[in-house]
Amino acid sequence: MFDFFSPSYDGNPFQVFGVTHIVAIAVIATAAVGVIRLGRHGGAGRRRRLTLALALILLLDESGWHLWNLAAGSWTIQRMLPLHLCSAMVWVTVAALLLEKRALYPLLYFLGVAGAIQALITPDVTGYGVAHYRFLQTMLSHGLVVIAGLWVVFVEEWRPTLRSLGAVILGLNVYGLAVLWINLRIGSNYLYVAAKPESSSVMDFFPEWPAYLWILEGIVLVVLPLMYLPFWSAEGRRPITGPPAP
Numbered sequence: 407m408f409d410f411f412s413p414s415y416d417g418n419p420f421q422v423f424g425v426t427h428i429v430a431i432a433v434i435a436t437a438a439v440g441v442i443r444l445g446r447h448g449g450a451g452r453r454r455r456l457t458l459a460l461a462l463i464l465l466l467d468e469s470g471w472h473l474w475n476l477a478a479g480s481w482t483i484q485r486m487l488p489l490h491l492c493s494a495m496v497w498v499t500v501a502a503l504l505l506e507k508r509a510l511y512p513l514l515y516f517l518g519v520a521g522a523i524q525a526l527i528t529p530d531v532t533g534y535g536v537a538h539y540r541f542l543q544t545m546l547s548h549g550l551v552v553i554a555g556l557w558v559v560f561v562e563e564w565r566p567t568l569r570s571l572g573a574v575i576l577g578l579n580v581y582g583l584a585v586l587w588i589n590l591r592i593g594s595n596y597l598y599v600a601a602k603p604e605s606s607s608v609m610d611f612f613p614e615w616p617a618y619l620w621i622l623e624g625i626v627l628v629v630l631p632l633m634y635l636p637f638w639s640a641e642g643r644r645p646i647t648g649p650p651a652p
Contacts, residue, residue, distance in 0.1 A: 410539050413478035417535045422528060426536040431526060434549035441553055445561035453561060460557070461503035464550045468496045471543050489585050489596035491521045492548060499554045511558040512570040516630050517578065519555035522548040524608075532604055571634045575626060 409417070421427065441460075445453050475481040488494050495518045502510035525548045534540040558564045582599055589600040599619060602609045612618035 410537070411474065412538075413480065415534045415538050415540075417537050419533075420529070420531045420535050420541060424536070427529075430536070430541075430545045434526065434545065434552070437549065438553045438556060442556060442560045445557060457503045457506075457557070460550055460554055461500045464496055464547065464554075465500050467543060467547050467550070468493075468500075471547070474539065474543075483592055484594040487594070487596065489588065489594075491517060491597060492525050492551060495521060495551050496547060499551055502558075503554060508558075508562075508564060511562070511564045512566060512574050514551075514555045514558050515564075515566060516571065516574045516633055518551045520629055520633065522551040522555070526552070528608065530603065565637050566634050567637075568634070571630060575630060578626060579623075 409415075441456060445456050448456075472481065472486060475486055488497055495513065498510055498513050499518060501507060502514055526545065529541070529544045529548070531538075531541050531544055559566075582597055585597045586599045588594065589596055595601050595603075598609065601615055602612070602618065609618060609622075612621050
């Protein structure tokens, strides 16, 4: 148990798309299908209990991550402020689910799903392996963010619009500029807008800073509209007012 939580790890290193990584992704996908099916085929009471459970597990997971870093002596403002996209989306997701704030649903769908899926494919667990708390915490956190983003579409039946898409893209760019300013002030690299991440990611194939920022912008301008595309033809013609009847 001590080794599982130990800040120093000398076990087998994490392997992208290794057997355990693939199994973890499969478990998350299965859990997503199961949770969404439970929500769609249950009444309002069940849906509310499930959203509260998702929010509570996310909250406990993120709080545990901060406590673990405090205990390990690795909590610093340069590393642990919730300014990375997925870290910020954990708190946005918790707020949206607890308070039932539909105004936050565009963030859960566009940024939560897109950002967390990328993190599940290339998790930031440098120096640790699948038999360590860090791997479990990372996969659980990002998996729940993805599930919550899919929940608002398939269970709450919220639908993205061109207006919400544009607002998310504009807001993300403003947020990125604000985070860049913070990075320059405190010497951090939140949102990876000051340098590439240290762990392996698709950004390893990009040119150096600041050129790769334009590639990231291009990815945003392609991926988010693609996420809106399945709802394009229905927008304005089939309004959705709430979840399906039990």
